[in-house]
Structure formats: C-alpha cells, structure tokens
Amino acid sequence: PTKNTNKNLTPKQIFIDNHLQDIPNAVWISATGKTYETYKQKIQLPATEWENPLLEYCSERLQNLYFTDRRDGKKRRSIALTSSRGCPLACSFCAIVAADKDGPKWRAVDATTLVNWIVEAHKQYSFEHIYMMDANFFVRKDRVLEFSEKLYKLFGGEITWSSSSTVGYLLKLRTELPKLVTQGLRLVEMGIESGSQTQLDYMNKRVTVKNNIDAIRALQINGIDVGLDFIMFYHDQQKREIIENLSFLLNSGMTEHESFDHYFNIMMIYPGTPVRDNLERKMGIKFNLIDLPNSRQLIENQEVKEIYDAYIDYFAKPLLNSLENAISINIEKISQSTSPREIAHLSLLNIYLRHMPFKILWGLCQRTGERTVIFTGKEFQHTPLS
Ligand code: SF4
Structure with missing residues (x-):
C-alpha cells in the first residue's frame, strides 16, 4: 500500500x-x-530474482549506443547489460575482490533467462548488437554456448554480441570460437593486464605470458575483435617489466591496436585490495577508505619514475591528441579518396602513426641518463604526395 x-x-x-x-x-x-x-x-539477491535490467532504459547516452561491426561492415545500434555479478578470480588489484568478500563470488542468470530478457527488450527497442558488460562473461562454458545458440536461433544472426573474458576461460572455449562467430560473437574484451610474468604473478592473474599470447591469437585467427585491458605501469615495477610488456604487444600482434589506452594505464590502488594492503604495510600508513592514492607518486623505482614522467608529461599530455587527430584525418581521407596510391600512402602512414606510442616508450626504456623531450610531433603531419 x-x-x-x-x-x-x-x-x-x-x-x-x-x-x-x-x-x-x-x-x-x-x-x-x-x-x-x-x-x-x-x-545477496539470488540471480533467479533479478529483474530484466533492459526494461527501464532511461539513460540517453545508452540509447545512443553503437557497435562498429568490422566483420559485416556496418554500425549496429546497441544495448548494454550485465548478466552476472562478481568474478571467480581474485586479481590482487581488483575492487571486485573487496566487493564480494562477504558473499558468493560469482552468480549469473541462466542462459534462458538472459535470452528472454533480450527478447522482451527487443519488443520495445530496436537494436542489432548486445554489449555484455559482465566483469567476466565466459566463466561457464555451457552457459556461453547455450546463450549464443539460443540467441542465434531466435534472431537468425541479426543480433550480434560482444563480451569480456579472462584468458583461462577464453582458452577453454577456443575450439568453439568459429561457431560463436557464426552465431554473432564480434568482440571479446580480454583481461590480459600484462605481458611480464613477474607482473602477472604480482597481480595474481594465474596465467603465463604464453597463455596471454595464445588467447589473443585465438581471437585474431577467428576474426574476433580484441578489447585490451592492460596495465602498462605499476608502483612496484622494474624497467625490465615495461620492456616485457612492450615485447608482449609485439609478439601478440597488438602494435596496431586501434586504441592507445593500454600504453598509458597505471594500476589504481583500490580500497580492500591485496595490493593496497601490501602497500600500506610496506609504507606503515593507512590510506583513508574514500581516498584513491595517486599511483604516480607511489612509483618506487627511480628509473621507472623517470620513464613514466617523461612519457606522460612530454608525450601523452602535449601530443597524444594531435596523434589521434592525425590518424582520424587520414582515415577520413582514405574513405573519400579514389586514388589507390594515396590510399596506400595514407594507410601506411597510419600504421607508422599507430606505432608511435610503442616507439616512444621503447625509446625511453633504452635511454640512460636524462630523459627529456625526444619527440616533436612533426611526424604526425600529413605530407602530400609529390
Ligand atoms: S579477472 Fe577481472 S574482474 Fe576478475 S578479479 Fe581479475 S580483474 Fe577482477
């Protein structure tokens, strides 16, 4: 009442x-x-009692959500939802570890409920792609396969989907990937986090560098786009680990990845995480629960600190926007050009530009002594063909 x-x-x-x-x-x-x-x-509310999160879809931003489907060459109107909570893993830097410390770690709606939610939402909204925003969608192989098959049977491949996974779960589904692609899988965001074994162990990722490479290759071979979650820098790092991260990007064929975020990410020190507890013990202090310490100020190793400072202050802050703009301008010109020569030239130029953050960081790691401005940005400007 x-x-x-x-x-x-x-x-x-x-x-x-x-x-x-x-x-x-x-x-x-x-x-x-x-x-x-x-x-x-x-x-905790059992998953069987969860409501369809798509039915009160008020956010304007989400209503204008699109997915660029490179496989089918189209932009798809999209929706986003979460079908599970938590994660069975316990990475040392992840806030989920703290959030779930009092309850079951991972719970999810079953595949039938999930597909029913989508069918119900499809009567109200028009969409052709679903972003599964779960922290780790691939946890249960049978659930993923059942979801994908049911979605395909109901929509005949008209609705595609993307999701997240950690390396171990993705590898368990490796042989099923061709079928999942046919049924609509287009992108997997991978919690790779590092290409250095010591850094992976510090993060409690429970995988090897080779596993990471195998997982990315499995997606690439099947024409599935890779979303890359990657932590290039952290406070307890050695220069060797940055170089190993870069070598990994090279070995996994990720140097031409569309986004540059992974080159600049630094580990956040979230409350309730083992990483934060260790740091507090080491420093003999207790961070205020609501404070997120500035990770940059916590970098211990002097050489790593110099590399990070030079990379962020002399490259990322003044030049990254120009670099990204130059790439976008070239893409626009390629789409309008009818000259094969110009298209080839601009395409190669964009590969060169996409390698730039890698080259700068690699260069900074090779240098000894003072690390000052090593790059002017002139290279971004398009030189017309003579
Ligand atoms: S796999 Fe991802 S979501 Fe799960 S604990 Fe690790 S970082 Fe967090």
Missing part, C-alpha cells in the same frame, strides 16, 4: 519513495546532495 497518489510516478518510484528504508544495504544521494544509507545485512 502507498500513500503517494501522484499519477506521474511509476509504481516502482512510489515503492522506492515509500519503502527505500526497508531495503538493506541501499545507498543513495538525495536531490539535495545528501548521502543516505539503510541498515546493513549480509544478503
């Missing part, structure tokens, strides 16, 4: 307004900006 008779409110809003205090573990910010919390209880 509800006291609120405002006709403009949905039943759910009325319910929330009147009964929010009764919901355990709820946190919200009121219209005046005040933060509220309800009472705490060790409880």
Whole structure:
C-alpha cells in the first residue's frame, strides 16, 4: 500500500519513495546532495530474482549506443547489460575482490533467462548488437554456448554480441570460437593486464605470458575483435617489466591496436585490495577508505619514475591528441579518396602513426641518463604526395 497518489510516478518510484528504508544495504544521494544509507545485512539477491535490467532504459547516452561491426561492415545500434555479478578470480588489484568478500563470488542468470530478457527488450527497442558488460562473461562454458545458440536461433544472426573474458576461460572455449562467430560473437574484451610474468604473478592473474599470447591469437585467427585491458605501469615495477610488456604487444600482434589506452594505464590502488594492503604495510600508513592514492607518486623505482614522467608529461599530455587527430584525418581521407596510391600512402602512414606510442616508450626504456623531450610531433603531419 502507498500513500503517494501522484499519477506521474511509476509504481516502482512510489515503492522506492515509500519503502527505500526497508531495503538493506541501499545507498543513495538525495536531490539535495545528501548521502543516505539503510541498515546493513549480509544478503545477496539470488540471480533467479533479478529483474530484466533492459526494461527501464532511461539513460540517453545508452540509447545512443553503437557497435562498429568490422566483420559485416556496418554500425549496429546497441544495448548494454550485465548478466552476472562478481568474478571467480581474485586479481590482487581488483575492487571486485573487496566487493564480494562477504558473499558468493560469482552468480549469473541462466542462459534462458538472459535470452528472454533480450527478447522482451527487443519488443520495445530496436537494436542489432548486445554489449555484455559482465566483469567476466565466459566463466561457464555451457552457459556461453547455450546463450549464443539460443540467441542465434531466435534472431537468425541479426543480433550480434560482444563480451569480456579472462584468458583461462577464453582458452577453454577456443575450439568453439568459429561457431560463436557464426552465431554473432564480434568482440571479446580480454583481461590480459600484462605481458611480464613477474607482473602477472604480482597481480595474481594465474596465467603465463604464453597463455596471454595464445588467447589473443585465438581471437585474431577467428576474426574476433580484441578489447585490451592492460596495465602498462605499476608502483612496484622494474624497467625490465615495461620492456616485457612492450615485447608482449609485439609478439601478440597488438602494435596496431586501434586504441592507445593500454600504453598509458597505471594500476589504481583500490580500497580492500591485496595490493593496497601490501602497500600500506610496506609504507606503515593507512590510506583513508574514500581516498584513491595517486599511483604516480607511489612509483618506487627511480628509473621507472623517470620513464613514466617523461612519457606522460612530454608525450601523452602535449601530443597524444594531435596523434589521434592525425590518424582520424587520414582515415577520413582514405574513405573519400579514389586514388589507390594515396590510399596506400595514407594507410601506411597510419600504421607508422599507430606505432608511435610503442616507439616512444621503447625509446625511453633504452635511454640512460636524462630523459627529456625526444619527440616533436612533426611526424604526425600529413605530407602530400609529390
Ligand atoms: S579477472 Fe577481472 S574482474 Fe576478475 S578479479 Fe581479475 S580483474 Fe577482477
């Protein structure tokens, strides 16, 4: 029963307004900006009781979501949803480890429910691609295969999908990848994180560098786009590990990857993670729970610190935008050009430009002594064909 008779409110809003205090573990910010919390209880809603997250799709940003399908050469109108919570792994830097410490680590709706959600949403919205935003969608092989097959049977391949996976789970599905592609799989975001074995061990990734290369190659061979989660820098790092990261990118054929994010990522020190606990013990301090320390200031090794500072301050900050703009301008020109010679020239130029962050970081790692500006950005400018 509800006291609120405002006709403009949905039943759910009325319910929330009147009964929010009764919901355990709820946190919200009121219209005046005040933060509220309800009472705490060790409880997790079982996956069988989850509601279809696609049915109240209010975010304008998400309604304008697209996926570029290189395989079919089209832009697909998309939706995004999460079908599982948590992760069975326990990477030392990951906040999921802290979030799930009191409950089951990984829980998910079954494949039939998931497909039913999509069918229900498809009656309301038009979309041709689904972004599965789960932290680790490939955890259960049978669930992935059942989902993919059911989706394909219902939509005949008109709806494609992308998801995330860690290396071990992806490799267990390696032989099934051709079938998954036929049924609509287009991209897998891989939690690779590093190409250095000591860095992988520090992160508790429980894989080898070779496993990482095999997983990326398996996607490439099957024409599945790779999303790369990668932590190039961390506070406890040696220069050798940066070089190993770069060598890995070379050996796994990722030097022409579209995005540059992986060249600049530094490990975040999230509350409740083993990495943060270790650091606190080592430094003899306790970070405030709501503070995210500046990872850059925590780099211990002087040489790594110099490399990182030079890379970020003399390359990324002043020049990365120009580099990305130059690549976009070339792509635009390629799409408009009718001259095979110009297309070839610009395509090669873009490969050269895409290698730039790699070359700069590699160069910084080879240098000894003062690391100052080693690059001017002149190389980004397009020189017309003579
Ligand atoms: S695999 Fe990904 S989601 Fe799972 S613990 Fe590691 S970083 Fe977190």
